[in-house]
Every structure is written in C-alpha cells, then in structure tokens.
Amino acid sequence: MSIHGEAAAVRPLTLAWVSRHLEVGERIVRTEALHGGITAEMQRLTIGTRDGETRDLVLRTFVNVEHAEDSLSRETGALTLLTGTGVPAPGLIAADLTAAHCEYPSLLMTHLTGRTVLDDEGLETRLPLLARQLVAIHALRPAERPRKYVTLTTADTVVTPKGTDGEGWAAAIDVIRKPAPPYEGRFLHRDFHPGNVLFDVPPPTRAGARITGVVDWASASWGPADLDVAHCSVNLALLHGPEWGLRFPEAYEEASGVLAATASERLYWLVRDGLAASEEVQLVSQPWREAGRTELTTRAVEERLDAYVIALMDTLS
Incomplete structure (x- = not known):
C-alpha cells in the first residue's frame, strides 16, 4: 500500500481499521x-476502486480530546438520523467511539464536494442560503430526540475583552443570569456557522452559489431554534462585522424560520451565545487566519465581539 501526501500520518492501527x-x-x-477543524484531525482519503476509478472518504480523529466518546456518539447518531432527510450531511461508514481498534476515537464518513467560504465577497448572496439551510435542519422531527442542548458559558465565566464597554457588558451578563425563556424544541446542529458549511461557488458567468x-455534527442536540441562530450570528459578526451578525436573525425569519416571540427572549439567546464567544476568541480565530483571513487577529476579533454585544444590547434591550 502506497500512501502519499501529508497523511502518511494516518496511524497504523487506524489505517488497518479503515482498510477493513x-x-x-x-x-x-x-x-x-x-x-480548519478545532477539535479533531481531519483527513481526506482517496480510495482506488477495482475499476480504476477513485472515491474520497473523510477520517475524523479525536486526539487527546476530552469527552471524545460523547462527541463521536452524538455525531454518529446525528449522521444516522440525517440519512435520507435531504439535509446534505456526510454518510456514516464506521465509528470507533472508544478507540477499541484505532489509536484514538475515530469516525469514517463519505466526503462531500464543495469548500468553506470565509471571504467577505459574496456574503450578501450566501447569507440567505445559510438561513434557508438552518430552517431546513430545524424542520426535522426525529423519532428519537438527541439530548438537550448544552450552554457554552455562565455569567461567572464570561471573559470581558480589554478596552470594552464595561457597563454594557455588565448589563449583558445580567441578561443571562435570568432563567432561560420557555421555547419550542427543535433539532439543532449547535455549531452551525460558515466554517461548517460547504459551498459550490461557480465562476461569475454561471448560476450562483449553492x-x-x-x-x-458532534454537538447535535435539542433546544430552541434561537440558539442555533445566535451561534451563527456571532460567528458572522466576528468573521464579517457586527452588522452581519445582526442581519442573520432577519434572514432566518425571511426564510420562514420562527424565533422567540418577544425581544427580551431573543436577546437572551443572542447574548448567551455572544458572550460564550468571549471564552474562545483565540481558539476560533486561529483557523480563520490559517484559511487566509490574516487580518482577523485575536485583538481584531475581540473588538468585533465587543461591538456586536453592545449592538445587541442597544437594539433589543
């Protein structure tokens, strides 16, 4: 067997498991x-077939990741659920949740065409596509619900960036000290943002992006649609500017998505996920820089987060 490319790094036990x-x-x-991944190593495996053609698979390996078994269990469950739904998710081939066969917990799945697009150019066109896709995910009604959503921050763990509007952030933190508003449960991706969506972006002379x-899908769960919208919104704000984060809930509703009825309820979810980003600005911005957005330094992203949180408070409180 001749393995070329960077993943001559596929580990021996894992290689044998894939081959089986x-x-x-x-x-x-x-x-x-x-x-571009944060929590796992990702490798594309090109497979030579008996008829001389090739096909691609993706190997996802959780190396020294806490709760890897739980994450993989969620992802395999979600991929199984999504089969045949029309949501363009990878197809599950095999999973080794406990590293019984591989060096680390691993997931083998089909490869999807397309690429992530993180550039500002063309965002006006991609925004409604993101919104419509998220509405389609939330429309799923699985026979067996995934587990309840997990919140990503508390009022006591928020990291207030330096030089921010301290009074505005204090008010935002007070918002999430309150009990969560009532909600109608939906199937959530829970990490839906441009970095986890693949696009086909043809030349200008052809039809538009799709x-x-x-x-x-490692964080798939059950909870309020507002929480998925909030997560995508803060990522859009950090990637492209606060105004895009504010526009995404509108795009979601224009795509026939249903959000919380009152401004205060919407504010709770938007602020909760906005503040959660404060704890991992450096973690999320590094893959963006590696993908070519070199201007998105940790400080630049912190400034955008500050502007976004304050804009939320000014707009909805």
Whole structure:
C-alpha cells in the first residue's frame, strides 16, 4: 500500500481499521490533511476502486480530546438520523467511539464536494442560503430526540475583552443570569456557522452559489431554534462585522424560520451565545487566519465581539 501526501500520518492501527471498511479490491492511494477543524484531525482519503476509478472518504480523529466518546456518539447518531432527510450531511461508514481498534476515537464518513467560504465577497448572496439551510435542519422531527442542548458559558465565566464597554457588558451578563425563556424544541446542529458549511461557488458567468454540505455534527442536540441562530450570528459578526451578525436573525425569519416571540427572549439567546464567544476568541480565530483571513487577529476579533454585544444590547434591550 502506497500512501502519499501529508497523511502518511494516518496511524497504523487506524489505517488497518479503515482498510477493513473498504470494498474488496479497494485501497487507499492518497491522503490529505484538511484544515480548519478545532477539535479533531481531519483527513481526506482517496480510495482506488477495482475499476480504476477513485472515491474520497473523510477520517475524523479525536486526539487527546476530552469527552471524545460523547462527541463521536452524538455525531454518529446525528449522521444516522440525517440519512435520507435531504439535509446534505456526510454518510456514516464506521465509528470507533472508544478507540477499541484505532489509536484514538475515530469516525469514517463519505466526503462531500464543495469548500468553506470565509471571504467577505459574496456574503450578501450566501447569507440567505445559510438561513434557508438552518430552517431546513430545524424542520426535522426525529423519532428519537438527541439530548438537550448544552450552554457554552455562565455569567461567572464570561471573559470581558480589554478596552470594552464595561457597563454594557455588565448589563449583558445580567441578561443571562435570568432563567432561560420557555421555547419550542427543535433539532439543532449547535455549531452551525460558515466554517461548517460547504459551498459550490461557480465562476461569475454561471448560476450562483449553492450549499453542498453541512459538517461537524458532534454537538447535535435539542433546544430552541434561537440558539442555533445566535451561534451563527456571532460567528458572522466576528468573521464579517457586527452588522452581519445582526442581519442573520432577519434572514432566518425571511426564510420562514420562527424565533422567540418577544425581544427580551431573543436577546437572551443572542447574548448567551455572544458572550460564550468571549471564552474562545483565540481558539476560533486561529483557523480563520490559517484559511487566509490574516487580518482577523485575536485583538481584531475581540473588538468585533465587543461591538456586536453592545449592538445587541442597544437594539433589543
């Protein structure tokens, strides 16, 4: 077996495990590291078939990740649920939740065409596509619900960036000290944002962009649609500017999505996920810089987060 590319780094036990899940006569002919992930190593495996053609798979490996078994269990459950729903998610091939066969917990799945698009250019066109895709996810009614959503911050763990509007942040933190508003449960991706959505973006002379895939379902859960909208909104605000974060809830409603009835309820969810970003600005901005958005330094992203949180408070409180 000849393995080329960066993933000559596919570990021996994992390589043997993958090979056991290939068709008779197939072999791995090339591997490539996929960049942009935060919690796991991602590798594209090109498989040579018996008829001389190739197909691609994706190997997701959780290396030294706390609660890897839980995350993989959620993801495999979500991918199983999504089969046949029309939501463009990877197809599950195999999972080793406890590293019984691999060096680390691992997931093998089909490869989706397309790429992530993090540039400002064309965002006006992509925003409604993101909104419509999220509405479609929330429309799913699984026979077995995934577990309840997990909040990503508390009033006591918020990290207030330096030089921010201290009074405004204090008011925002007070918002999430209150009990969560009542909500109608929906199937949530829980990490829906441009970095987890694949696009086909053709040349200007052809038809417009389209979504070809939604990936990273490790946080799939059950909860308020507002929470998924809030998570995408803060990511849009940090990637493209606060005004885009504010526009996404409107785009979601224009796509026939239903959000909380009152401004105070909407504010709770938007602020909760906005403040959660304060704890991981450095973590989320690094993959963006590696993808070419070199201007998104930790400080620049902190400034956008500050502006976004204050804008939420000014607009909805």
